[in-house]
Amino acid sequence: MISVEKVTDGLEAKLMPDRRFAPRCGVCGEPAAYRDTRPLRRFRHVPLWGIAVWLIYRPRRVACGRCGSVHAEAMPWVSGKRRFTRALMVILATWARILTWQQVATLFGCAWSTVAAAVGEAVAHGLARRDLSGITHSGIDEISRQRGHVYVTNVYDLKDHRLLWSGEGRARKSLAAFFDWFGEECTARIEGVCSDMWQPYIDTVKERAPQAVLVLDKFHIVQHLMRAVDQVRREEIREKARNIRSS
């Protein structure tokens, strides 16, 4: 790092490559020959006392002998083409365990989809180091944003209270994608599934894990009951109003 500068939207930390070392290929990680330097990029980093922090860097491209092609160099602070640093993604995912994803997005001034991606990365990171064969009870839940126009299906390990998998949508194929990923062997060990009262989930669990006892989530059953009670109440009020008018 060479300098830190105050700018209108926070602090900018300008990074310079360490010329004692050859750049590494962003695809295979091997040291490779310098090819050219790309335009300046700004990466959002962990805020400092509430002040936004940006890492500024001009990524280089390398001609990689191993890959046999030109790639962007490896930048250890960021994964793929993200605009957020790895450290910030970890922080978003950590907060998302306590707050709703929308609250985290508001708190950090980022998109909901960035929080969702951070959680996805954290889950993938955890799962890569984890044995799935001991999972016997799972829970399925959906979350929505944009007033119910966009859905995400989450699957939890109920014994560990940990998020196992997260995927877009709430259709049969969304949950089917979980079972594809989880594998037949692990699915066969599932004894119980807790799900909310959503027919595509119920159908998919019956089809893919027929041995599992399906428990419908108490919270959602209560919600449905309350809605039914409300409906009856509204009808009664309407009925009374009609009676008053006609009497």
Ligand SMILES: [Zn+2]
């Ligand atoms: Zn390479």
